[in-house]
Amino acid sequence: MQNYSELHQLISLxxxxxxxxxxxxxxxxxxxxxxxLGGKRLRxxxxxxxxxxxxxxxxxxxxxxxxxxxxxxFTLVHDDIMDNAPLRRGQETIYKxxxxxVAILCGDLMMIKSIDLLAQxxxxxxxxxxxxxxxxxxxxxxxxQIDMNFxxxxxxSHDEYIHMITLKTAVLLGAALEVGAIIGxxxxxxxxxxxxxxxxxxxxxxxxxxxLDSFGEGHQVGKLIGGDIAANKKxxxxxxxxxxxxxxxxxLLNQLLSEQHQEKKINGVLDLYAKYQIKEFAENxxxxxxxxxxxxxxxxxxxxxxxxxxxxxxxxxxxxxS
Amino acid sequence: MQNYSELHQLISLxxxxxxxxxxxxxxxxxxxxxxxLGGKRLRxxxxxxxxxxxxxxxxxxxxxxxxxxxxxxFTLVHDDIMDNAPLRRGQETIYKxxxxxVAILCGDLMMIKSIDLLAQxxxxxxxxxxxxxxxxxxxxxxxxQIDMNFxxxxxxSHDEYIHMITLKTAVLLGAALEVGAIIGxxxxxxxxxxxxxxxxxxxxxxxxxxxLDSFGEGHQVGKLIGGDIAANKKxxxxxxxxxxxxxxxxxLLNQLLSEQHQEKKINGVLDLYAKYQIKEFAENxxxxxxxxxxxxxxxxxxxxxxxxxxxxxxxxxxxxxS
Numbered sequence: 078m079q080n081y082s083e084l085h086q087l088i089s090l091x092x093x094x095x096x097x098x099x100x101x102x103x104x105x106x107x108x109x110x111x112x113x114l115g116g117k118r119l120r121x122x123x124x125x126x127x128x129x130x131x132x133x134x135x136x137x138x139x140x141x142x143x144x145x146x147x148x149x150x151f152t153l154v155h156d157d158i159m160d161n162a163p164l165r166r167g168q169e170t171i172y173k174x175x176x177x178x179v180a181i182l183c184g185d186l187m188m189i190k191s192i193d194l195l196a197q198x199x200x201x202x203x204x205x206x207x208x209x210x211x212x213x214x215x216x217x218x219x220x221x222q223i224d225m226n227f228x229x230x231x232x233x234s235h236d237e238y239i240h241m242i243t244l245k246t247a248v249l250l251g252a253a254l255e256v257g258a259i260i261g262x263x264x265x266x267x268x269x270x271x272x273x274x275x276x277x278x279x280x281x282x283x284x285x286x287x288x289l290d291s292f293g294e295g296h297q298v299g300k301l302i303g304g305d306i307a308a309n310k311k312x313x314x315x316x317x318x319x320x321x322x323x324x325x326x327x328x329l330l331n332q333l334l335s336e337q338h339q340e341k342k343i344n345g346v347l348d349l350y351a352k353y354q355i356k357e358f359a360e361n362x363x364x365x366x367x368x369x370x371x372x373x374x375x376x377x378x379x380x381x382x383x384x385x386x387x388x389x390x391x392x393x394x395x396x397x398x399s
Numbered sequence: 400m401q402n403y404s405e406l407h408q409l410i411s412l413x414x415x416x417x418x419x420x421x422x423x424x425x426x427x428x429x430x431x432x433x434x435x436l437g438g439k440r441l442r443x444x445x446x447x448x449x450x451x452x453x454x455x456x457x458x459x460x461x462x463x464x465x466x467x468x469x470x471x472x473f474t475l476v477h478d479d480i481m482d483n484a485p486l487r488r489g490q491e492t493i494y495k496x497x498x499x500x501v502a503i504l505c506g507d508l509m510m511i512k513s514i515d516l517l518a519q520x521x522x523x524x525x526x527x528x529x530x531x532x533x534x535x536x537x538x539x540x541x542x543x544q545i546d547m548n549f550x551x552x553x554x555x556s557h558d559e560y561i562h563m564i565t566l567k568t569a570v571l572l573g574a575a576l577e578v579g580a581i582i583g584x585x586x587x588x589x590x591x592x593x594x595x596x597x598x599x600x601x602x603x604x605x606x607x608x609x610x611l612d613s614f615g616e617g618h619q620v621g622k623l624i625g626g627d628i629a630a631n632k633k634x635x636x637x638x639x640x641x642x643x644x645x646x647x648x649x650x651l652l653n654q655l656l657s658e659q660h661q662e663k664k665i666n667g668v669l670d671l672y673a674k675y676q677i678k679e680f681a682e683n684x685x686x687x688x689x690x691x692x693x694x695x696x697x698x699x700x701x702x703x704x705x706x707x708x709x710x711x712x713x714x715x716x717x718x719x720x721s
Contacts, residue, residue, distance in 0.1 A: 098537065104544045155507060159500040178481040178547060181503060185477060186540045188510055189533050196529045203525045207518045211511050215420065218508045222426045225500060 079135065081122060081390055088121045088146070091139050097190050107171045107183045111150050114166045119394070120253040121146040126387050127257025127271055130379060137199070138260040141206065144194035145253045148210075151187035152217055154180055159225070201260050209259065209272075213252030220245025227311050231319070238316050239280060247279025270373045277370035278391045284363040285395060287312040291347065292356055303343035309334055313362070314355050318346075321353050367395065401457065403444060403712055410443045410468070413461050419512050429493045429505045433472050436488045441716070442575040443468040448709050449579025449593055452701060459521070460582040463528065466516035467575045470532070473509035474539055476502055481547070523582050531581065535574030542567025549633050553641070560638050561602060569601030592695040599692035600713045606685040607717060609634040613669065614678055625665035631656055635684070636677050640668075643675050689717065
């Protein structure tokens with residue numbers, strides 16, 4: 078079994094050696110640029126680990142792993158247009174470095190190429206792979222739209238929020254694992270358990286992301302504390318606060334949401350988070366999803382030592398910044 | 400064998416009965432809207448005809464036919480953003496009726512759903528279907544980019560122009576037929592002949608479109624004559640004129656291209672088209688591609704009467720507006 082960094086090297090090499098096309102260069106240069114920006118490569122590595130879990134050589138899952146990564150990057154290219162985002166991984170986004178039409182077409186082409194890659198997978202029922210892959214792909218689009226809908230709503234419940242992050246980010250972690258499991262030879266039930274392991278880890282990870290933005294330490298989070306608060310971002314924390322805040326504090330909260338003095342705003346909201354035990358609420362919810370994830374992993378009848386790498390990876394993901 | 404209007408009814412019914420999803424409605428309503436705008440449904444009908452040509456019931460190809468139509472509509476949704484187009488088939492585009500992010504996401508989702516539909520096809524090698532479909536899909540994106548590149552170039556050759564329209568529109572007609580042929584049980588060589596029949600018909604059709612814009616009769620074309628000339632659109636005709644115009648007429652042409660008086664501009668360019676026999680050049684090129692198309696059809700060893708419907712459809716397409 079290879080560890081995370083060995084698998085990272087394997088997928089990085091695969092990315093470096095893959096050509097998506099050459100002409101017109103206005104399309105293929107941005108695609109190569111985007112794919113070379115780096116990153117944790119978490120999703121494709123999960124695919125490889127899942128394949129390995131069921132005893133197959135990870136090379137069988139390499140095309141599918143890259144398919145997942147190309148798909149993920151396609152969603153980022155289009156999200157960056159919708160969010161008018163200037164930077165991605167510290168570099169200019171395609172949208173900014175080139176232009177909007179190029180970013181639309183590059184994304185489209187990356188989506189097509191991701192299916193091409195998936196279809197390269199040998200000795201596996203392609204219809205099932207496509208079903209798993211496309212089901213997650215559609216959900217990612219749905220999640221992005223629901224997230225955009227939230228921007229103009231003030232009555233989002235935390236169930237709705239969890240539903241949104243499930244679609245927008247968690248299902249793709251699940252699908253990355255399920256695709257790898259299917260290629261590895263897992264039966265349908267085992268593959269679904271691994272999907273649910275990934276999905277629940279993904280939800281827990283997003284909740285943690287929200288917690289850390291308000292309660293992490295700057296050097297661990299890699300950005301200033303309270304950025305979400307400053308931007309009035311509808312995180313799980315703010316959604317829950319808005320739902321439970323006593324009517325006596327409602328005016329204060331509304332005042333803080335439109336406060337121009339950032340430090341005053343952040344400290345004020347943090348005080349309310351403390352008063353209403355919002356951090357504890359979020360931590361508790363995160364733990365529930367983690368427990369759910371591990372239950373699914375336990376349901377798979379494979380020696381525990383074979384599961385260690387996936388569980389360690391999940392733990393590291395959760396512990397990395399807390 | 401069913402005729403065009405019966406097949407049109409079959410695919411219309413399939414479109415009416417297909418649900419792509421429900422939630423969030425901000426995504427699925429525009430998709431249903433786009434798919435209900437109507438049109439000739441040429442591409443999916445070609446898929447059904449190709450399946451029938453090889454003796455299989457067209458119902459076997461119905462999912463794949465819809466896949467082609469959904470894919471085609473996805474490209475229109477994204478093209479409308481890039482072109483900032485207000486209308487599509489006389490109705491508001493998704494981009495205008497909703498907004499840009501919705502149009503991006505709807506298109507993405509339609510691309511995903513098109514692969515889903517293709518993967519519903521039974522008793523056919525799915526990897527091969529996907530290869531044919533995706534090869535055309537990638538080329539459509541490439542063609543759109545090359546077309547956008549032309550906007551800022553003054554040195555486009557007619558070979559480059561033919562290459563662009565081949566990618567942007569002709570290959571999808573080819574792929575629509577090839578997919579149908581494969582589902583119908585054609586061997587690889589027969590399927591490729593049908594692809595090339597469709598591709599060459601598609602090129603001829605685009606050339607005819609350019610000719611009619613300058614030389615058709617208004618009521619047949621459904622728009623004013625000379626629209627391309629008025630807009631300085633780089634059609635085959637203008638590209639050829641720019642390539643062959645004598646240096647003595649170059650100043651006149653440049654003056655006409657920046658002429659504000661539309662009637663004067665259109666008549667002036669039409670005079671130059673006549674002087675340099677541009678219409679004859681284009682007609683001749685069109686005939687070459689039509690001959691090439693029919694040669695490919697002849698190469699398929701199937702009774703001529705079985706080919707009649709496809710050939711009649713192609714003839715009608717070419718004759719429709721000339």
